[in-house]
Amino acid sequence: MALGKNYEGQDCSLAKALELIGERWTMLVIRDAMYGVRRYGDFLAHLDIPRAVLSQRLGALVEAGILDKRRYQDHPPREEYVLTDVGRELWPPMQALAHWGERHLSSTGPRRLFFHLTCGTRLDPTAHCPACGTRPPLEDLEVRPGPGLESSRDDAVSVALREPHRMLTPLP
Amino acid sequence: MALGKNYEGQDCSLAKALELIGERWTMLVIRDAMYGVRRYGDFLAHLDIPRAVLSQRLGALVEAGILDKRRYQDHPPREEYVLTDVGRELWPPMQALAHWGERHLSSTGPRRLFFHLTCGTRLDPTAHCPACGTRPPLEDLEVRPGPGLESSRDDAVSVALREPHRMLTPLP
DNA sequence: CTAGCACGGTTCAATCAATGAACTAAAGTG
DNA sequence: CACTTTAGTTCATTGATTGAACCGTGCTAG
Structure with missing residues (x-):
């Protein structure tokens, strides 16, 4: 504190x-x-x-x-x-920070991709759904591993996140 | 480190x-x-x-x-x-964090308001210009004190920020 | 019944970072 | 020449982080 x-x-x-x-x-x-x-x-x-x-x-x-x-x-x-x-409303700032890190501190491309479950579209880098024109809430998103992911961890969470997974649903 | x-x-x-x-x-x-x-x-x-x-x-x-x-x-x-x-590209995540803090940790209303200099419009809470439909870069913004501001500081920067001020231009 | 284990912690000594006050140094001012 | 401004560094004290060890509850297998 x-x-x-x-x-x-x-x-x-x-x-x-x-x-x-x-x-x-x-x-x-x-x-x-x-x-x-x-x-x-x-x-x-x-x-x-x-x-x-x-x-x-x-x-x-x-x-x-x-x-x-x-x-x-x-x-x-x-x-x-x-x-x-x-807590869920921290998604926009967290996402914006991660996007900045991805652009400037990484060379391998995005590690995680986010999809809007209600329409299947991949979110753009500002976390908007290009198809719907909205910024969907966390619970309507799915994470999938991206091309930049190189996780060598073998804990249950890391393993589970190598498959598509709906945000906020219990893991692992 | x-x-x-x-x-x-x-x-x-x-x-x-x-x-x-x-x-x-x-x-x-x-x-x-x-x-x-x-x-x-x-x-x-x-x-x-x-x-x-x-x-x-x-x-x-x-x-x-x-x-x-x-x-x-x-x-x-x-x-x-x-x-x-x-560094300037950190504006979106910083703004998103500040907006979250304002919504959830403050009762007095926004402390700072941001205006799009090229059109004079006040930005919405996601830092978009409602008139232009874009998210203007930092250098096109002006900060002004908002209703929630209660600064009792008297250093030169705090004093200067009690007046409207164009972002990134030298202060104080 | 008992031994062992999974889970969710707490405790503790050692290390590392933050703090605030004092000090340094270069250059300009009266 | 004394004094000020600016931008730091140094240093002792305090506080936070770390990693390992320990604790307690309640299941589960023998």
């Missing part, structure tokens, strides 16, 4: 957003949640994040209303972390 | 972007550069950032090709930091 103290003097929406989601690892946790990762152990294996940090980040995101922690079975009791509506 | 080591396993454009601009303070430095802040001392006064951190961040951004460091006078020799084209 660092940023708060010193970003406080900044009367700026960006600073406020960064106090919440600007910490190390946090955006990657949210990215995984958008793919459909829900369980502690899956975040852990897919991100290679220290356990203590993951616990802290999940807790902060729940407290901020970006993730919802809920019981998904009683025997044994297990909790899962699911994006709230507020 | 931390993120590199552990985000490395993530074959993901977002992770690559965050290795560069995901560190504490970095995005706020870029935001200021978009407003037109160019000099070390102005970043320092406007951000309340520790000097050592500012030096490190400016250096990293220059090395990454996001800022350009250039001599703007010889007597005495002075350098300024200016956004490159690559």
